[in-house]
Amino acid sequence: MRTLVQRVGSAANLNDLSINPNSHWVNLKGSWTTNIVVIVALRLMFGTIPWTTPELSWTLTNLSYCLFQYIMFHGIIGTPFEVNQGAYDNLTLWEQMDNGEQHTPTKKFLTAVPIAVFLISTHYSNYDLLTFVINFTAILIVLAAKLPAFHRVRFFGINTGQNELSS
Amino acid sequence: RAVHAHDSADASPTAPVKAVSSDPFQAPPATSASLMDQPDVAASADAGPKAAATALPHEVPGGLSNVPMFVEVTTYLSFLLLVMLAHVEDFFGKLFMPQKYKQLRVQNGFAPMVKDFESMWIRHVYFRLRDCFNRPITGVAGGRVTLVDRVSKDYNKTFQFTGRLRNVLNLASYNYLGFAQSEGPCADKVDEALREGGVFQGSPVAEAGRTLLLAETEDMVARFVGAEAALIVSMGYATNALNIPTLATKGCLIISDELNHNSLVTGARLSGAEIRVFRHNNTRDLEKQLRRSIAQGQPRTHRPWKRILVVVEGLYSMEGEFCKLPEIVELRRRYKFHLFVDEAHSVGALGKRGRGVCDHFGVDPREVDILMGTFTKSFGAAGGYIAGSRALIDHLRLHSHSAVYAEAMSVPVLAQVSSSMRMIMGEDRENAVLGQQKLDQLAINSRYFAQGLRDLGFMTLGDAGSPVVPLLLFNPAKISAFSRECLRRNIAVVVVAYPGVPVNSCRVRFCISASHTVEELDYALEQVSEIGDLLMLKFRKPTATKSIAGLATKHD
Numbered sequence: 001m002r003t004l005v006q007r008v009g010s011a012a013n014l015n016d017l018s019i020n021p022n023s024h025w026v027n028l029k030g031s032w033t034t035n036i037v038v039i040v041a042l043r044l045m046f047g048t049i050p051w052t053t054p055e056l057s058w059t060l061t062n063l064s065y066c067l068f069q070y071i072m073f074h075g076i077i078g079t080p081f082e083v084n085q086g087a088y089d090n091l092t093l094w095e096q097m098d099n100g101e102q103h104t105p106t107k108k109f110l111t112a113v114p115i116a117v118f119l120i121s122t123h124y125s126n127y128d129l130l131t132f133v134i135n136f137t138a139i140l141i142v143l144a145a146k147l148p149a150f151h152r153v154r155f156f157g158i159n160t161g162q163n164e165l166s167s
Numbered sequence: 168r169a170v171h172a173h174d175s176a177d178a179s180p181t182a183p184v185k186a187v188s189s190d191p192f193q194a195p196p197a198t199s200a201s202l203m204d205q206p207d208v209a210a211s212a213d214a215g216p217k218a219a220a221t222a223l224p225h226e227v228p229g230g231l232s233n234v235p236m237f238v239e240v241t242t243y244l245s246f247l248l249l250v251m252l253a254h255v256e257d258f259f260g261k262l263f264m265p266q267k268y269k270q271l272r273v274q275n276g277f278a279p280m281v282k283d284f285e286s287m288w289i290r291h292v293y294f295r296l297r298d299c300f301n302r303p304i305t306g307v308a309g310g311r312v313t314l315v316d317r318v319s320k321d322y323n324k325t326f327q328f329t330g331r332l333r334n335v336l337n338l339a340s341y342n343y344l345g346f347a348q349s350e351g352p353c354a355d356k357v358d359e360a361l362r363e364g365g366v367f368q369g370s371p372v373a374e375a376g377r378t379l380l381l382a383e384t385e386d387m388v389a390r391f392v393g394a395e396a397a398l399i400v401s402m403g404y405a406t407n408a409l410n411i412p413t414l415a416t417k418g419c420l421i422i423s424d425e426l427n428h429n430s431l432v433t434g435a436r437l438s439g440a441e442i443r444v445f446r447h448n449n450t451r452d453l454e455k456q457l458r459r460s461i462a463q464g465q466p467r468t469h470r471p472w473k474r475i476l477v478v479v480e481g482l483y484s485m486e487g488e489f490c491k492l493p494e495i496v497e498l499r500r501r502y503k504f505h506l507f508v509d510e511a512h513s514v515g516a517l518g519k520r521g522r523g524v525c526d527h528f529g530v531d532p533r534e535v536d537i538l539m540g541t542f543t544k545s546f547g548a549a550g551g552y553i554a555g556s557r558a559l560i561d562h563l564r565l566h567s568h569s570a571v572y573a574e575a576m577s578v579p580v581l582a583q584v585s586s587s588m589r590m591i592m593g594e595d596r597e598n599a600v601l602g603q604q605k606l607d608q609l610a611i612n613s614r615y616f617a618q619g620l621r622d623l624g625f626m627t628l629g630d631a632g633s634p635v636v637p638l639l640l641f642n643p644a645k646i647s648a649f650s651r652e653c654l655r656r657n658i659a660v661v662v663v664a665y666p667g668v669p670v671n672s673c674r675v676r677f678c679i680s681a682s683h684t685v686e687e688l689d690y691a692l693e694q695v696s697e698i699g700d701l702l703m704l705k706f707r708k709p710t711a712t713k714s715i716a717g718l719a720t721k722h723d
Contacts, residue, residue, distance in 0.1 A: 019425060021666035028671050029231065030239025034247075037240050080250070081288035081666055089285070 008090045008152045020088060022079040023096040026106050035113060039065055055125040059135060062121040066114055066138040073110070074145040094145065095152055102148040114142050231672055234626070234641070235706060242641045242671050249643060253291035257283065288666070292643070297323040299650035299662055305332065309347045310682035312337040312659055335654070336687050338677045339661040343516040343634045344605045345682030346547030346587045352598050353547065353586040360582030368575040373564070376575030384585045385552075391588055392514065392522060392540070393532030394554035396561070399584075400569045401576040403541035404430040406551030407509065409569040412438040413562070414507070414537065415476050418465060422456055422504075423478040424448065426485065431478055431509060440476075441466060447486075450494040453477070457502050475504035481513030481524035481540075485668055485676065487629020487637050489513070492528045492535075499534065507537040515545025516634045521591050521606045527632070548583040550576050609634055609681040612688060616679050619692045624709030625699055628674070637663075637674040638695075638704075645702050646673050652701065656694040 025031055042064055046057040073094040088096050098104045118139045125131040144150060261268050271283040303315045316331040346353060360380070370376040381399065389397040400406040411434030415421050419440040423431060426447045435442050443460060446452040457475070464470050477499070479490040490508070499506050510523045518526025523540065525532045532538060537555045542548040553563060564570045576584075589595040590602035613634040620627050626639045640646055646662045653660045664673045679688075699705050 021669070025243075025665075025670035028669055029234070030236065030671055031243055033236060034240045034243035037244070038247075076284070078282070078284050080253075080284060082285060083666075086285075 008154055020079075020083055020096055020099070022081070022083055022088065023093055023098075026097060026110070032106075032109055035110075038068075039113070039117060055121075055128070055131065058121040058124040059131050062114075062117050062135050063138050065117055066142045069110070069114060070142050070145065074142075091152070092145075100151065102151070107146070111143065111146050114139055231628075231639070233707075234639075234671075238641050238706060239671055242643075242673075245642050245644060246665070246670060249292060253287055256291065257287065292664075294323050296647045296650075296662075296664070298326070299647055302659070307347055307349045308337055308340040309342060310337055310345060310680055310684075310687065311335065312340065314654075314659060333657065335657045335659045336683075336691060337659050338679070338683075338691060339659045340680070341512070341544040341678055342547070342680040342682065343512075343545045343609055343678070344521070344547075344587070344591065345608075345680050346545070346583075346605075348547070348682075352590065352595070352601075353583055356586040357579045357582045361579045364578040364582075366579065367577045370575065371570075371572050372575045373571045378575070380578070380581055380585065381575060384581055384588075387585065387588055387592070387594075388552045389554050391592055392510075392538050392554045393525065394538055395557045396559075397552050397554035398560050398563050398567070398570060399550060399552045399576055399581075401550045401574060401580075402569075403511065403543050403549065403551040404433075405569055405573065406539060406541065406553060407431050408433040408437060409573070410539075410553055410563060410567050411435055411476075411478075411507075413567040414438070414505075415440040415474060418473040420460055420472045420475045421478060422453065422460070422475065424480065424483075424490070426483055427478060427480060428509065428511070431480075435478070441472075447483075448488060448491055450491050450498065453495070454498055454502075457498065457504065461502065475502075476507055477504050478507045478509070481508055481510035482517065482633060482635065484512050484635050485637065485663065485674075487627075487633040487635040487676075489517070489524055489527065489630050489633065492524055492530050496530055496534045505536040506534075507539065508535050510538060510540040511551070512544055512635065514540035515591060516609060517632065519606075521545070542580075542584045546584055546587040548580045548587065550580060550584070605681040609679070612681065612683055612685075613679040615685070616677065616688050616692070619688070620695070621707065622710045623692065623696045623699065624705030624707045625695070626704075626706045628672075634679045636677040636679065638677065639706075640673045640675055640702075640704060641671065643673060645704065646675075648702055649675055649698060649704075652698045653694070656698075658691055658694060 039061065043057060043061045046052060046060045046064075047054075049057075052060075074092045077092055078089045079096075094107075097106065118135055121135050122132055125135075257268075268283065271279045271281065271286070273279065298317075298319060303317070304312050305315055306313045311334055314333045314335055316329045316333050317326040318329055319326050340347065348354060364378070364380065368376040368378070372381070385397045385399050388399065389395060398410075400409070407428070407430035411421075411431070415435070415438040417439040419438070420443065421435045421438065421440045422443045422445055423435060424447055425444045443456050445456045457477075460472070460475070465472060477495065479492075479495060481492075482489055492508070495506065498504075508524065513527070514523040515521045517524055520526055522532070523538070524530075525535060525538075537553060537559065539551065539553045541551040543550070553560070586595070590598045591606065593599045593602055595602065610632060613636065614631060617627060617629065617631065617633070617636045620636065620638060628637045628639065629635060640649055640662070643664060646664050650660060650662045660675050660677065662673070662675045668674060677691075
């Protein structure tokens with residue numbers, strides 16, 4: 001019987017300082033800039049849809065960015081190629097980053113960006129209650145998954161990830 | 168022919184001024200002041216793109232400090248697109264064409280061999296590029312190689328041979344001194360040894376495998392690298408994987424460069440010692456690691472380490488960079504650790520007399536405790552050696568798995584090692600000139616090619632004098648495009664992509680050989696220049712507006 005809170009074990013020796021190629025790229029030059037570029041591109045894309053107001057575009061940007069971030073960093077478990085003989089197989093990308101170290105600059109950046117997008121979207125939606133609630137829920141889920149307390153914890157579908165679709 | 172030793176356009180304002188030497192082998196001496204006090208400048212002994220040390224957490228692997236942001240961003244976006252498409256394809260494929268994904272599910276009560284997410288990269292990215300890798304060849308892979316042509320009608324799932332053979336310029340094989348030949352003085356000696364000694368030894372060295380030829384060759388290897396004694400192992404990978412566990416045990420500390428080869432990592436893991444890693448070629452980080460580890464001692468007990476072994480490579484083949492040997496030797500004097508240098512790519516290829524990275528930097532080989540190398544790259548043979556003090560080698564002969572259990576090197580391979588090394592050392596009377604010619608030709612060729620690429624505006628990595636010249640491609644799509652264009656122009660190259668190299672630096676790795684003629688190199692430069700224009704690869708300001716083919720004839 002599945003318990004509500006599951007703690008996931010991992011074979012990775014998280015004190016081992018070897019690079020994990022699957023997650024190391026977030027520290028490399030250009031990845032942060034690409035993050036910003038993606039947000040700008042999303043906003044422009046939503047803006048090109050006719051009859052969308054800026055508030056709707058920003059809300060959609062916030063929601064889609066949160067969705068992307070969630071799927072990419074917390075929704076997919078393991079590595080798309082073999083790393084270290086499967087040591088990282090049970091970990092989401094967020095947990096693999098920086099070998100499980102918390103509060104690294106990259107993690108701070110990736111926590112700050114959704115917050116910034118959220119603040120911009122609330123500004124443009126003129127603090128309307130409904131959009132605020134929608135945006136807030138989205139960002140709450142994304143931020144919860146990033147908390148150090150949630151490291152290797154699978155709770156209520158947060159961090160569970162999207163496993164094999166066939167099974 | 169005037170060949171510049173380094174590219175002055177690359178000098179950053181903080182780098183010390185280096186004298187341009189007309190001697191292609193001269194490396195300027197490194198400073199020996201304390202590294203902790205110096206400003207954070209990567210003082211590589213040869214000029215090359217400098218690694219930027221910034222306060223930002225962004226890492227800039229050496230040589231990639233001047234990449235335009237547009238290229239970086241588009242590279243990440245390309246990979247993002249690839250991954251998204253792969254996920255979408257998997258999702259819809261499993262829905263609408265489940266029989267294609269049969270092997271990733273439980274069938275007939277058998278579990279799948281690979282999980283579907285773990286194989287995603289191979290299925291979606293590698294398969295698209297598969298025709299660029301593992302091309303079948305026939306005959307000897309020398310300066311030119313004969314490829315067996317093949318086509319694929321089902322997007323690289325299967326290949327069919329067309330029946331055609333294609334003789335192409337070989338910039339892909341490790342053949343630094345051009346010993347990969349099926350004819351010549353070495354081949355004759357191999358023939359002779361084969362008739363006299365048979366094919367294999369049939370026994371481990373510790374039992375009955377130690378023949379006169381083996382003993383003589385081991386002595387010769389020791390003299391070649393400047394050590395007291397040497398041990399020859401029949402397999403290069405095993406030389407590291409089986410000997411490092413003898414050198415380091417539980418209670419020891421191994422500090423290894425983060426880009427060390429798999430064999431070194433395997434050996435370190437097998438040894439049971441504590442492993443720490445320092446940033447690639449960053450002696451400040453190494454010193455920090457050393458100080459931290461020595462001060463803290465062993466993990467829980469805080470007792471002093473039994474032994475500290477620092478493992479570096481002489482030449483890193485993916486980056487074309489040398490280790491910073493003078494600085495590391497200076498650290499060794501101060502902190503008294505043992506130094507292990509893996510010269511797989513640098514022995515025979517670097518230095519005025521071809522003795523490797525110690526020769527190149529002018530460091531006394533006795534300052535390096537353990538010199539390891541392989542015969543695969545420069546000597547046209549197989550296997551590896553470990554050289555060091557007599558006491559060390561005697562210990563290895565008794566305690567190393569490779570010396571006690573592994574079969575001794577086979578006779579023809581040993582004869583090849585012996586004859587090629589004799590030729591390079593000049594001990595072979597008939598071919599003494601030929602040996603030195605090969606060394607000189609390799610030095611000239613590698614500098615010529617690397618400088619030619621930089622003059623044309625390409626972004627290359629690596630230090631001057633390295634026989635491995637990586638050229639940066641960045642975008643994943645350019646990998647296959649470059650490889651296929653080269654093949655169309657009869658050049659064989661090796662392209663490397665993520666995850667073999669960091670995401671933002673996919674590259675093509677040219678391996679220069681002494682058996683390449685100047686005409687062949689000029690041809691290659693011309694063709695690569697055309698491809699570079701087609702694929703937009705010239706990220707630097709070129710100093711030559713068109714190809715430099717014909718430069719050789721002008722200066723000669």
